Amino acid sequence: xxxxxxxxxxxxxxxILRIIALEPSHGWAIAQRIKQMSNEVLQVQQxxxxxxxxxxxxxxxxxxxxxxxxxxxxxxYYTLTDAGRTRLAEEIAQWDRLSGAIxxxxxxx
Amino acid sequence: xxxxxxxxxxxxxxxILRIIALEPSHGWAIAQRIKQMSNEVLQVQQxxxxxxxxxxxxxxxxxxxxxxxxxxxxxxYYTLTDAGRTRLAEEIAQWDRLSGAIxxxxxxx
DNA sequence: AGAGCTGTTGTAGATTATCGACATATGTCC
DNA sequence: GGACATATGTCGATAATCTACAACAGCTCT
Numbered sequence: 001x002x003x004x005x006x007x008x009x010x011x012x013x014x015x016i017l018r019i020i021a022l023e024p025s026h027g028w029a030i031a032q033r034i035k036q037m038s039n040e041v042l043q044v045q046q047x048x049x050x051x052x053x054x055x056x057x058x059x060x061x062x063x064x065x066x067x068x069x070x071x072x073x074x075x076x077y078y079t080l081t082d083a084g085r086t087r088l089a090e091e092i093a094q095w096d097r098l099s100g101a102i103x104x105x106x107x108x109x
Numbered sequence: 110x111x112x113x114x115x116x117x118x119x120x121x122x123x124x125i126l127r128i129i130a131l132e133p134s135h136g137w138a139i140a141q142r143i144k145q146m147s148n149e150v151l152q153v154q155q156x157x158x159x160x161x162x163x164x165x166x167x168x169x170x171x172x173x174x175x176x177x178x179x180x181x182x183x184x185x186y187y188t189l190t191d192a193g194r195t196r197l198a199e200e201i202a203q204w205d206r207l208s209g210a211i212x213x214x215x216x217x218x
Numbered sequence: 219a220g221a222g223c224t225g226t227t228g229t230a231g232a233t234t235a236t237c238g239a240c241a242t243a244t245g246t247c248c
Numbered sequence: 249g250g251a252c253a254t255a256t257g258t259c260g261a262t263a264a265t266c267t268a269c270a271a272c273a274g275c276t277c278t
Contacts, residue, residue: 073224075227156236
C-alpha cells in the first residue's frame with residue numbers, strides 16, 4: 001500500500017463476480033456499480049476492467065452476450081455461470097480469511 | 110485472489126511496521142510473528158521479507174542495528190522511526206478504508 | 219451538417235509487489 | 249563432523265494493475 005491505489009490487488013475478480021451475481025450487466029456499468037457501492041472509494045480503470053472480464057470469461061466463470069444498453073448502445077452483458085457462482089463463494093471465503101488475518105495482526109494486543 | 114496467496118498484495122509494509130511497533134525485532138522474527146499472530150494464515154517468504162525491510166529502511170520508516178539474537182546469532186534489529194509511526198497510522202487508515210469498501214460491495218444487499 | 223459529450227469496448231507498455239529458488243553463514247546438539 | 253534451525257540476502261519470473269492510447273456510436277446543441 002505504498003501509494004494510494006484505487007483497489008486492493010487481488011480483489012478485482014471478487015468484486016466483478018459479486019456485482020454480476022447481484023445483477024447481470026456490462027463492463028462499463030460494473031465499474032460504475034463498484035464505485036457507487038463502495039462510496040467512491042474503489043475505482044476500476046478500463047485498463048484493469050476489460051482484461052479482467054476476459055480473464056474471467058476464459059476461466060468459464062462468466063458468459064457474455066451482446067445486447068443494447070439502456071442508453072441504446074451496443075454492450076456486452078455478462079452473467080455468472082455455475083462455476084462462477086462457486087468461484088465467487090471461494091473468493092469471498094478467501095477474502096474473509098485473509099482480511100481477518102490482517103485485522104488480527106493490526107488489532108491484536 | 111486467483112490462486113491462494115500467502116498475503117494480500119500491498120499489505121506487507123503495514124504488517125511489518127505494525128509488528129515492529131509492538132516490539133522492535135529482527136527480520137526473521139518479524140516473519141514468525143506475523144505467521145503466529147495471524148493464526149498461520151499469513152506467511153511472509155524471505156524473498157518478500159528482506160526486500161521489504163530494505164525498502165522501509167530506505168524510506169526512513171525503520172532503522173537497523175546489528176545485535177545478537179536470543180539464539181546467540183547476529184541479527185539486524187529494526188525499530189520504528191517517528192516517520193515510521195506516522196506511516197503506520199496512514200497504512201492502517203488506508204487498509205480500513207479499502208477493506209471497508211470491499212466489504213460494502215461484498216456484503217451490501 | 220458538424221462539434222462535442224457520454225457511453226462503451228478494447229490493447230500495449232510500464233510499473234511494482236510478491237514468490238520461488240538459490241546462496242551463505244553460524245551456533246547447537248548428537 | 250554432520251544435521252538442523254536460525255538468520256540474511258539476491259536474482260529472475262510472474263501476475264495484477266495503471267496510464268495512455270485508439271476507436272466508434274448515439275445524443276444534444278448550434
